Amino acid sequence: MQYGYLIDMDGVIYRGSELIPGADRFIAELREADVPFLFLTNNSQRTRRDVATKLKRLGIDADEDHVFTCAMSTARFLAQQKPRGTAFVIGEGGLLTALHSNGYSMVDKEPDYVVIGEGRTFNFEMAEAALGMILGGAKLVATNMDPNCPTQTGMRPGCGALVALLESASGIKAFSVGKPSPVMLRTARKQLGLSTDQTIVIGDTMETDILGGVQQGYKTILVLSGSMRREDLPRYAYRPDKIAASIGELNHAKLVREFSAAATPPAIPINGAGRRAQPLVEAR
Numbered sequence: 001m002q003y004g005y006l007i008d009m010d011g012v013i014y015r016g017s018e019l020i021p022g023a024d025r026f027i028a029e030l031r032e033a034d035v036p037f038l039f040l041t042n043n044s045q046r047t048r049r050d051v052a053t054k055l056k057r058l059g060i061d062a063d064e065d066h067v068f069t070c071a072m073s074t075a076r077f078l079a080q081q082k083p084r085g086t087a088f089v090i091g092e093g094g095l096l097t098a099l100h101s102n103g104y105s106m107v108d109k110e111p112d113y114v115v116i117g118e119g120r121t122f123n124f125e126m127a128e129a130a131l132g133m134i135l136g137g138a139k140l141v142a143t144n145m146d147p148n149c150p151t152q153t154g155m156r157p158g159c160g161a162l163v164a165l166l167e168s169a170s171g172i173k174a175f176s177v178g179k180p181s182p183v184m185l186r187t188a189r190k191q192l193g194l195s196t197d198q199t200i201v202i203g204d205t206m207e208t209d210i211l212g213g214v215q216q217g218y219k220t221i222l223v224l225s226g227s228m229r230r231e232d233l234p235r236y237a238y239r240p241d242k243i244a245a246s247i248g249e250l251n252h253a254k255l256v257r258e259f260s261a262a263a264t265p266p267a268i269p270i271n272g273a274g275r276r277a278q279p280l281v282e283a284r
């Protein structure tokens with residue numbers, strides 16, 4: 001079977017501005033074998049071009065077409081829900097560009113949506129303005145619900161933490177479009193032209209990458225080069241199909257063999273001691 005990949009970046013391809021050893025080799029292998037793949041990120045700050053530039057500087061052979069951000073997912077989703085709508089945005093370039101190029105106008109009163117993304121520009125006045133608009137009827141949309149995000153020096157509050165402030169103040173729950181939302185994971189799979197069975201997610205976070213993949217019925221590979229430790233895994237009710245120390249351990253041809261072998265159904269469906277399974281409805 002042909003397979004393709006949805007690959008998280010932070011904690012999988014790089015940590016901060018450092019390449020994870022072997023990530024460049026794995027991606028080069030995919031390109032050489034013409035295997036479809038997309039980089040998926042829950043960070044809405046950068047445009048896909050900015051992301052592709054960062055990847056190139058790290059030595060990853062990727063271009064804009066290989067990048068799918070939660071900002072793009074959010075903008076496309078809103079354009080489908082309400083074409084040529086309006087939004088009040090708390091976020092940065094990646095989100096603003098994506099909304100603009102999907103026909104949205106940015107406004108500071110009576111928007112259709114209040115859209116929250118990552119950013120360092122957040123302040124109390126913005127929160128107050130957003131709250132007024134939400135209470136006035138604007139719908140609250142989150143690019144993602146990640147509570148925090150690892151940085152080189154520790155942690156910073158994530159989009160989910162800013163959204164929680166507005167949810168708490170308004171009493172209204174946000175709709176989130178980023179991982180693990182099926183909106184993002186299904187759109188990405190379709191963009192690659194893959195079926196559910198052909199899609200493999202590689203990620204470092206159980207709550208987003210692996211949960212989203214499991215819910216969609218994709219194959220999932222957890223890498224331990226980011227936010228998760230092996231000893232944390234027993235507390236989850238779901239598990240990845242495979243665990244690797246890092247993406248540097250993975251090999252495409254070997255993964256295809258492993259997943260294909262696991263997917264092969266028994267030749268004859270049997271029930272109990274060698275009897276054929278009885279159909280639920282008798283054939284006439």
Ligand SMILES: [Mg+2]
Nearest residue numbers: 008010011204
């Ligand atoms: Mg990650």
